[in-house]
Amino acid sequence: MSRGKLAAATVLAAALFAPGGAGAAGDAAHGKALATERDCGQCHGPQGISVMPDIPSLAGHPEEFITLQLILFREGIRDTPPMPALTQGLTDQQVEDLAAFYASLPPGHAERGPRDAARYAAGAALAERLRCGTCHLPQFQGRAQMPRLTGQREDYLVHALTEYRDGTRRGTDTNMNAVMYGVSDTEIAALAHFMAQQE
Amino acid sequence: MRSPSLGRLAAIGLATSFVLPGLALAQQAPAPGWAQGRPDSMAGSSLAPHAPKLTATPADQLPTAALRVPQGFKVELWASGAPGARMMTESPNGTVFVGTRTLGRVYAISEEGGQRRVRTIASQLTDPNGVAVRDGALYVIAINRVLRFDGIEGKLDAPGTPVDMTAAFGLPSEAHHGWKFAAFGPDGRLYMNIGVPCNICDYNRATHALIVSFNPDGSGRRIEAQGIRNSVGFDWNPQTRELWATNNGRDWAGNDTPEDTLHRIRRSGEDFGFPYCAHGWRDPAITSGPATCAEFAQPVALLGPHTAALGMRFYTGTQFPEAYRNQIFIARRGSWNRERLSGYDVVVAELDANGAVIGVEPFLTGLRDEANNRFLGRPVDVLVRRDGSLLVSDEQNGAIYRISYGN
Structure with a gap:
């Protein structure tokens, strides 16, 4: 199968060059077809840029991040309806294909309010204090299991950061719960505003 | 390359963390586990x-083709399609049970017609x-749950609802x-680690950084080793029945400090010194406690900085050459808190007739x-x-390799 050979070549290249260890394994074209078939775009936007409140944009996330979250949904470990139900029956390969598709899409903003100088400055200071850029990288584009933050919807960032703080969500480890420990609602709002205003 | 300057950087970092009182660390909002104890000089x-x-x-x-073993040994793929495969135990029937972490699954891998079948x-x-397996029952230990699947061999296709023993173990x-490593000792008790809930901190030394044992029903908790930061692998010397354990050293104290360690627990309750000491190195991040490390038991071997030395077993088979009998195989999952990767292999700790470790040598390489x-x-x-062969689980690839000797 030519597809298998191509995928194998991709994996070998990724294993050698991706940060850390094994990397991308998905096929973006297959992922695009699957996203259409499953109508993922109804909520997340046809190009992975969400126009729906509290629904995250997926365009341009690191491929590993999307793969890992879909697996956590499918396995019933990240219990955020309707995603656990919607991911039932996806094979590992299909998950990786979906991840490759959304990772390949250009990130961007569907809608964004004007910048609030005071909240932006407070968010910038908080991002510095919490050292967000260490893992999410200085431009907050994310890497490996750490998601892209720039381009994300501000309301979704508030939602996700609140869940991490309250311990109702964990990632593939508990680091975000520790990062967000004791951060106030006002601070979360500022941090989300700052991140959403990044280019 | 960059090592000399990194060495200086680490030294500055240690000096900085020296002035941080342990109490102040405890009162601040906790840093994420991976960043805790990191000096300001390493903030970037x-x-x-x-x-x-x-x-x-x-x-x-x-990466099966990349694997290397000593002359005369053979390494091959034994099972795949078991994402996140970590700790292993074998039942009397030869079924291999495998635990995971993030994925939340337990696998049973059985041999059918020369092929391996993986069931979740x-x-x-x-x-x-x-x-861990005892008297036909599989014990599964999650973070704070203990489940017992009675008669597991007869119901691999439909394991049913396990006996929930969580409350008994507490x-x-x-x-x-x-997360726990667990095994039944030669005394019939169930042993497991309770790691420290931080990178480096003051904590209750009676509740964490321990190896503990229980009666199989969860009663009779006993501290087997204390001041052992996080042991995710141990086994008993087949000749002396003494408990031996690996231990993970802390992060952010420099590329080469401290090292992971191998411990010989000569008596129940022995204290190995965490958080104050690691193999005789007095950790400057903790200002409480004794000034020196003299009162603590020492490890019997150093296993490399940040290597994540985890699963270990004495070689009790007869298939490998006689020189390997009662030596210790140790899986090193590999580093993250070090600029040059370390570990990602299996080493063998060589013991002399008195049980002293006389060397640690590479055995399975090629993954780094x-x-x-x-x-x-x-x-x-x-x-x-x-049958005397050695299985090695590869968590990143969800695979298990088999190492054999001779034909």
Whole structure:
């Protein structure tokens, strides 16, 4: 199968060059077809840029991040309806294909309010204090299991950061719960505003 | 290369952390586990834990061909399609049970007609790393849950509802370093680790950084080793019945400090010194406690800085050459908190007739790509099978390799 050979070549290249260890394994074209078939775009936007409140944009996330979250949904470990139900029956390969598709899409903003100088400055200071850029990288584009933050919807960032703080969500480890420990609602709002205003 | 300047950087970092009182550390909002104890001088470091891989890796994409073993040994793929495969135990029937962490599954791998069949027998658990078999029952230990599947061999296809023994064991619920290695000792008790819920901190030394044992029903908790930061692998010397254990050293004290360690627990309750000391190195981040390390038991071997020395077993088989009998195989999952990767292999600790460690040598290599500072797999556990072959689990690839000798 030519597809298998191509995928194998991709994996070998990724294993050698991706940060850390094994990397991308998905096929973006297959992922695009699957996203259409499953109508993922109804909520997340046809190009992975969400126009729906509290629904995250997926365009341009690191491929590993999307793969890992879909697996956590499918396995019933990240219990955020309707995603656990919607991911039932996806094979590992299909998950990786979906991840490759959304990772390949250009990130961007569907809608964004004007910048609030005071909240932006407070968010910038908080991002510095919490050292967000260490893992999410200085431009907050994310890497490996750490998601892209720039381009994300501000309301979704508030939602996700609140869940991490309250311990109702964990990632593939508990680091975000520790990062967000004791951060106030006002601070979360500022941090989300700052991140959403990044280019 | 960059090592000399990094060495200076680490030294400055130590000096900085020296002035941080341990009490102040405890009162602040906790830093994320991976960043805790990091001196300001290393704030700009981009080191972060590697992402897990939770999807299956097809057999033809595994790094099997890259694996190297000593002359006369053979290494081959034994099983694949078990994402996140970590700790292993074998039942009397030869079924290998395998725990995971993030993926929340437990696998049963059986041999059918020369092929291996992988079944998922439990899921949706929180880091079910610990697996142990006794009297036909499989014990699964998740972070703070203990489940017992009675008569598991007869119901691999439909394991049913396990006996929930969580309340009887009363384990702490912290997620950080809360995953367990578990095994039954020669005394019939169930042993497991309780890791420290931080990188480096003041904590209750009676409840964490321990190896503990229980009666199989969860009663009679006893501290077997104290001041042992996080041991995710131990075994008993087949000649002396003494408990031996690996231990993970803390992060952010420099590329080469401290080292992971191998411990020989000569008496129940022995104290190995964490958080004050690691192999005789007085940790400056903790200002309480004794000024020196003289009162603590010392490890019997150093296993390298940040290598994540995890699963270990004495070699009790007869298939390998006589020189390997009663030596210790140790899986080193590999580093993240070090600029040059370390570990990602299986080593063998060589013991003399008195049980003293006289060397630690590479045994399974090829998963660390030195030229590119990349890794191809992460060995977590080793298991000596009844036929004398050695299984090695590769968590990153969801695969298990088999090492044999001779024909």
